[in-house]
Amino acid sequence: MIDDLIERMKKGDKRAVARLITLVENDEEKAKEIIRKIYPMTGNAYIVGVTGPPGAGKSTLLDKLIKEARKEGLVVGVIAVDPTSPFTGGALLGDRIRMQRHSTDPGVFIRSMATRGSLGGLAKATGDAIKVLDAYGCDVIFVETVGVGQIEVDIVKTADTVVLVTVPGLGDDVQAIKAGLMEIADIFVVNKADREGTEATIFELELTLDLEADKWRERGWRPPIVETVATTGKGIGELWEAIKRHMEFMKTSGKIEEKRRLRAxxxxxxxxxxxxxxxxxxxxxxxxxxxxxxxxxxxxxxxxxxxxxxxxxxxxxx
Known part of the structure; x- marks a missing residue:
């Protein structure tokens, strides 16, 4: 069965991809077999993590980023992780609602996953699901984390580029800085930038970045701050360009190999x-x-x- 699913996946069968991801989520022994067989086919996709507090507009932002990537003919994979209820054991898995216009696009594959109790903002099987989408032929894979705030740090172990989304007036910017989220971000996004308090939020982020100026110089990359209004599309083009710049930086500096070695x-x-x-x-x-x-x-x-x-x-x- 697994060999048949892999062959169908190689021919572009989305249903086979969905079935393989379900198997790596639910069956540990089959997950081992699947990963062993597809692993030589992986390593080509670029992984972009999108994290930040609940209500920041991550899903709406992703919907627009998918469009930008598709304009360039890139095959896009999306893994949207939702929290599992500690009471019912269920999860809403509703992120696809905001991206449903892409569901009929053959160049886009969107999958929602439940955390099933995993901390750190990601589901336990996220890494294996990424490998399936990589083997499927995705050029870029977006991973949207739960949005649990201060423990959203696992994404740095998974993504090549980490985009941290915040909004004016949440009141958690200082908390996020204290929690170390500033350390994991490669790009900052101030979404809903048409709201009052946008300038103050940007000032706070810039000030924090300035305090770590030596560190950014040593790394060779200072995280840019991009203003967006995801609902209208404002700033989405600039954000996509920032992601591509960081992608190029990671590849030309050799840091992507270093990061993937640490990931392994x-x-x-x-x-x-x-x-x-x-x-x-x-x-x-x-x-x-x-x-x-x-x-x-x-x-x-x-x-x-x-x-x-x-x-x-x-x-x-x-």
Missing amino acids: EEEIKTIVSGWIARRVEDAIKRGELSKVVESVVRRETDPYSAADLITRTLLEVV
Whole structure:
């Protein structure tokens, strides 16, 4: 079945792409098989992360950016991540509503994903879904994060360019700066720039960037600030040009290889830590670690020593 889906995907079958993404979301063993088979076909897409607080207009902004990319004949993939309800386990997955005019465009593939409890603004399977869209032949893949505010930092491990969207009057600009979101952004967008308070927001961002002037000079890239009104399209062209400039900077400076190497390291660490966590959990459920747990309860062994013993035992098994 998987081989058939991959062959259909290579021929441009969107339904096969959707089915492959569903499999990597829901079935870990099939996800492994899929990624093993398509991985040689990946590495060609450029990934743009779009993050920022709820209500900043990220989805509307993306709708306009898709149009800009399509004007240049680029094949576009979009992954929009929505939060999962802790009560019902469901997710609205409504971002596609704002981008529905692109649904019939053969050069655009839009997929909504639920976080399913993952923190950091991204779904656990986002990385694998990106690989499927990359293998499908997307030139650029936009990843829109949940919009949970101060923990939206996982996107920097996923995207080649990170666009941070804010709006005047949210009152969270200083909080975002304190939380370190300033550190992950390659481009700042002040959306809804027709609102009162736009100049103050831009001033605050510029001031913060000025305080880190030495760091930007060392990196070779100072994040630009772009004013947009996504509902009218104002500033969208300028934002797309800023994204392309950063893309060119990443490629010519060699930083894209550096970033992708770090991404590979993080991905391997995540897979290994997940593997260990699942096996420890399974062993505890089967009662295989009851003696170790009891020794910690009786204060005969500390938790760190117990964890070290379990980890070494698991690695020896491998």
